[in-house]
Amino acid sequence: AQSVTQLGSHVSVSEGALVLLRCNYSSSVPPYLFWYVQYPNQGLQLLLKYTTGATLVKGINGFEAEFKKSETSFHLTKPSAHMSDAAEYFCAVRARYNQGGKLIFGQGTELSVKP
Amino acid sequence: GAVVSQHPSWVICKSGTSVKIECRSLDFQATTMFWYRQFPKQSLMLMATSNEGSKATYEQGVEKDKFLINHASLTLSTLTVTSAHPEDSSFYICSARGVSGSLINEQFFGPGTRLTVL
Numbered sequence: 001a002q003s004v005t006q007l008g009s010h011v012s013v014s015e016g017a018l019v020l021l022r023c024n025y026s027s028s029v030p031p032y033l034f035w036y037v038q039y040p041n042q043g044l045q046l047l048l049k050y051t052t053g054a055t056l057v058k059g060i061n062g063f064e065a066e067f068k069k070s071e072t073s074f075h076l077t078k079p080s081a082h083m084s085d086a087a088e089y090f091c092a093v094r095a096r097y098n099q100g101g102k103l104i105f106g107q108g109t110e111l112s113v114k115p
Numbered sequence: 116g117a118v119v120s121q122h123p124s125w126v127i128c129k130s131g132t133s134v135k136i137e138c139r140s141l142d143f144q145a146t147t148m149f150w151y152r153q154f155p156k157q158s159l160m161l162m163a164t165s166n167e168g169s170k171a172t173y174e175q176g177v178e179k180d181k182f183l184i185n186h187a188s189l190t191l192s193t194l195t196v197t198s199a200h201p202e203d204s205s206f207y208i209c210s211a212r213g214v215s216g217s218l219i220n221e222q223f224f225g226p227g228t229r230l231t232v233l
Contacts, residue, residue: 032220036224041206041227041229042226042227043119043121043208043224043225043226043227044159044208044210044224045224046221046223049221051220090158090159102149102161102164103149103161103210103222105158105159106158107157107158108157108158110156
């Protein structure tokens with residue numbers, strides 16, 4: 001069975017500092033990997049995804065993530081945090097060979113950005 | 116492109132009444148739609164998967180008679196919370212997956228519906 005673990009339910013950074021949100025997955029076959037952002041009382045917006053090819057994936061709003069098979073990780077980074085980045089972030093996985101597969105979400109990480 | 120809407124965005128109802136939430140894919144066709152529930156400060160919990168023209172598949176522990184799902188067309192799925200009680204108060208989010216191309220590998224999420232049962 002697949003699972004996703006996000007280390008740290010709350011991360012706080014200063015404006016301009018590096019953002020690092022951690023995500024590890026458990027799966028016998030590397031799954032599709034996703035990062036979503038959720039602002040208060042809103043749905044989820046896709047930041048980026050990894051399906052195949054280059055392991056460093058660039059997304060919207062300056063975020064990127066690197067798929068590391070050896071570490072079963074897909075950590076999300078952004079070089080310089082902005083106040084508008086404050087939100088809830090979810091890592092998710094989906095089975096690679098099952099088109100009907102469900103998304104499995106991590107527990108989420110709340111990012112706070114201090115001025 | 117790939118926009119999903121939900122209606123209503125929020126609803127307050129009395130205990131014992133039923134509430135219907137609509138999920139629409141506005142600019143693409145969706146054979147599969149998903150319904151999630153999210154409690155405050157928690158992750159999304161998948162409630163059910165609905166495929167157009169067939170019965171929904173409910174996750175373990177989700178009462179199908181309590182949460183009625185209908186996916187009558189390729190652009191519309193509805194979730195009806197029957198005989199709602201205060202413990203059903205939550206944020207309900209739907210997502211839709213397209214029928215072809217790049218849309219088939221991604222779920223597009225609606226903005227959510229806040230349900231409060233008094």
